[in-house]
Amino acid sequence: MENDLPRRREAAGLSQGELAEAVGVTRQTINAIERDRYDPSLDLAFKLAAHFECHIEDIFQPDDDEET
């Protein structure tokens, strides 16, 4: 799953640690999501969307080969 979390986080002027603290996970988890090495749970995706005041699909998009 692709995401534009790094862009949104940097636009908000947040470090990975600050975002992690805001949504209740570790910095390593935010780092893994940004590097497409971990797909967050629905609960965490909702928290991230709420934090950036947008919809989940504004942050996360399925990979091209997953859309079929």
Next chain:
Amino acid sequence: MFDTLTPKTDEPGQARRVYYRVVYAILAIAIVGLLAGLVTGREVLGTIIYCGGAWIGSGITFLAPKLTDVPLQDERDTELYNRASGLTLGVLFVLGLSVIPAIYVLEAAGRIEPPPEVTGAILLASGLFLLWGVAYGIVKRR
């Protein structure tokens, strides 16, 4: 506990590092204590140190996440543990499925006589799979 160990100005990452260092240090002391007991002929003392360390380490692992708001472990940690456990069980299952029935058949036919260590390992693996089955059933119904 780890809130009080960590200055308020530090990041949550610091509390997490303290948590892992404390747990690993306790387990390391337990293992070193056991080995030292074996080497010096004080097996009972070594065993007491090991059991104490194992219980304290396990207790901290269980209780610490409940006693602090700092995310010492999160959903990704849980997924990593689950994947590692699944991989371990998968490897054991493939090895066990390919070896254990053959050993049973060959032993029944009188072709081989497995040493007690092999019999013990088979029993241990069988018990592990049985425990996994029970745990799976419990988790499925919760």
